[in-house]
Amino acid sequence: MGITLPILILALPLFMFLLLGIGGVKMSRKTAGVLGILGMGTTMTLAYIVAFTYFFSGDAAFINAEGVRQQLQVFDVTWLAFTPKLVVKLGFLLDPIAAMMLVVITTISFMVHLYSWGYMEHEGGFQRYYAFLNLFSFSMLGLVVATNIFQMYIFWELVGVSSFLLIGFFYRLPSAVSASKKAFIVTRFADLGFLLGILTLSYFTETFNFIDMTSNPMNVLAETGGATFLGCSVLTWAMVLIFTGGMGKSAMLPLHIWLPDAMEGPTPVSALIHAATMVVAGVYLVARMFPVYCVVDAAMNFITVVGAITAFYAAVVACTQIDIKRVLAFSTISQIAFMMVSLGVARTYELPGVHYGGLGYMAGMFHLFTHAMFKALLFLGAGALIHAVHSNDYTKMGGLRKYMPITHWTFLIGCLAIAGIPPFSGFFSKDEMLAAMFGNSWLWGAWMTMVAGLTAFYMFRLYYLIFWWEENPEYKHHRPHDAPWQMSLPLLILAAVSVVAGFIPFGELVTWNGAPYHIHLEAPVAVTSIIVAVAAIALATVMYRKKNPLPSKFRNAMPGLWRAAHHRFYWDEIYLFITHKIIFGIICNAIAWFDRHVIDATMDAFAKVTQKVSYSIRGFQSGNVQSYVLWYFFGALALAAITWICLL
């Protein structure tokens, strides 16, 4: 493969960003929109060509004689050479997950570009919006094709900036501004850990390159030697710190607090950035470093535990939220945590008595793919609802199935997919993940099956409350209707993808070592998960299909739990308490006191002493020559006297 296409894939969105960002003010909305959509459409086509060439051409550069897919650096140019060892390169790495992500990012980005044309029609700053979308697409594409961890870090920060810009797009709303700040600051804290991890790891390995590190992870283990820090090996620290960056981006507990607030951004942005692509960067990072993670059991267990707790936590909270975008946000957190657990339970080496190997890896990537499609679908559907009802709360909706049939059917498909009902795509990926978890330990399997049941429950709770329950009487004055074609078309396309994506032979395409893995459904796991999902959906149907007092009875039966879940288990309050009361109130006050009374006071004392002394001796400098002469005379006399005495 030549380097033209890969360079174009990166250059085109960057060019469109510059074009729309600089020239946007001179363009009409229509020009900017068409340019943005055409640009992203071209990028998507190019990415498809690259990905399909990689997967299906059978070229020896991509797949060897045994059918093992190869990692290929299409180009890798030196960008910054600080010292002979510390060299930062920029390149384009093509391997199964990168090719898959190219498809996912460009597809969703294109759908969102198209959808935004309808959704953002009446908003100000339309051209700026498209410019930022292109900046994001460029950064995200650069992230997934990074050849080395430093390039990934650079683009990692760029996606953070684009996310910040797009969350704060409605910059006149104070809530949007504070949400964008929150997202940026929380992820910055996580990125600090990421950077420390990169530095620790590369200090020992003396390379940033992914292929060098992952092709022989035992080397990495040997290079760090027996170095330990605080009782853990340095490699464990490095990998956990790198994962911290992923925790921030992928909104794992306890760094998840920014994602629900990020829903202040325009809904298509939530679909693109905060559901399908950017938030899975953490999963992608772990997948990218997977062979190295595998030699550090402690880090893998850490990932599994964090993921499992987050998945459960987010699923419980999602059951009690009123804002439909918040429900979807918590659902996203839960699903990403699902992928994390799936990666965490995977091992590249054979576990005793278990034959699953890298199944968890394949399943996690599979779910990343299907989740991107159906979660983008759900978010875009939510956008269509908000567009029609002008509110984010399901209390303002209800009974919408008659008014918005397209949205209704596509949303239902999204819900069925995420709930894991065959033959929708979510079923297949979730089944593989659960099989991998059961393969590691029945504990994780049972735990995540329960989370899957909760997922089905809260998604159908949302579905019924929006489309069934009871009609909002305001519809008589303002009749909601389906969105224009620019918005409906992406919904239909994504719904179609969500239906069929499960039949993609994913194991043949994306595995941790490139060797094909033949997917076969684990009947007991599949049957269990279907039963759990159907039961959860049935429960949701009973509770929310028609207006009835059952939900409030449940709520009143356990008011404490409900209130805690509704307030997201007070994580934001805990953070506010820690930052405001403890850090600002106690630590910062003490530091401020020290600053004012010790450091400033020392400097003030110097100044005061100098001033006092100056005042007391300023009389000498009278300007009166006669007194100078007198002093001089006596001084000369005194010197003469001293000289005389000495000579005696």
Add this chain to the structure above:
Amino acid sequence: MDLNLLWYLVPSVVMFCCGVYGFVTRKNMIAILVSLELILNSADLNFAIFNRFLFPGSMEGMVFTLFAIAIAAAETAVAIAIIINIYRAIGSTEVNETNSMKH
């Protein structure tokens, strides 16, 4: 009575001290200028005395004295010109009152 070095030095010292006393105590610029001339003359006297008694074969001290007298004359002319100008400007030659440039 033999005129030795001391007989010459004592008047010179008396003249110098008178000059310094006058320079420090007088407020009138002309008087200060006169005191300054006294100090200068005592120094000239010392040049001549030391040349005469310590290095009788050479003439440098005498030459310096003449030189200093010439310079003192020129310097006095300049000083008088300045004092006259100050008098025209502020109507006084008292040093206490010539302080308008100090602040």
